Amino acid sequence: MKLPFDLKNIKPGEFAYLTKRKLENKQKEAEGEIIVWRKQGNEESEFVVKCPFCLEESSGKTVFTKRPYRIRCPVCNRSISLSKLTKSAKKR
Ligand SMILES: [Zn+2]
Numbered sequence: 001m002k003l004p005f006d007l008k009n010i011k012p013g014e015f016a017y018l019t020k021r022k023l024e025n026k027q028k029e030a031e032g033e034i035i036v037w038r039k040q041g042n043e044e045s046e047f048v049v050k051c052p053f054c055l056e057e058s059s060g061k062t063v064f065t066k067r068p069y070r071i072r073c074p075v076c077n078r079s080i081s082l083s084k085l086t087k088s089a090k091k092r
Pocket residue numbers: 051052053054055056073074075076077078
């Protein structure tokens with residue numbers, strides 16, 4: 001998956017968090033992947049995702065409000081849970 005920025009060019013403190021996680025489908029196979037990040041001072045998180053259900057790649061922005069955090073695949077409209085990601089994001 002391609003990020004809309006170069007990881008090497010990130011300055012310290014520019015991002016509130018940046019994390020990459022495998023996403024499992026219903027058969028618990030890690031077919032998908034998501035990279036989520038939020039820049040310091042922004043309310044919206046941005047993501048690029050490879051949907052574990054339809055395997056299409058897409059990107060978007062969202063404000064995570066209530067747990068478990070979820071995004072909806074814009075291609076197949078399935079809900080993708082980010083519960084694992086949430087735990088690790090909190091640690092940072
Ligand atoms: Zn999908």
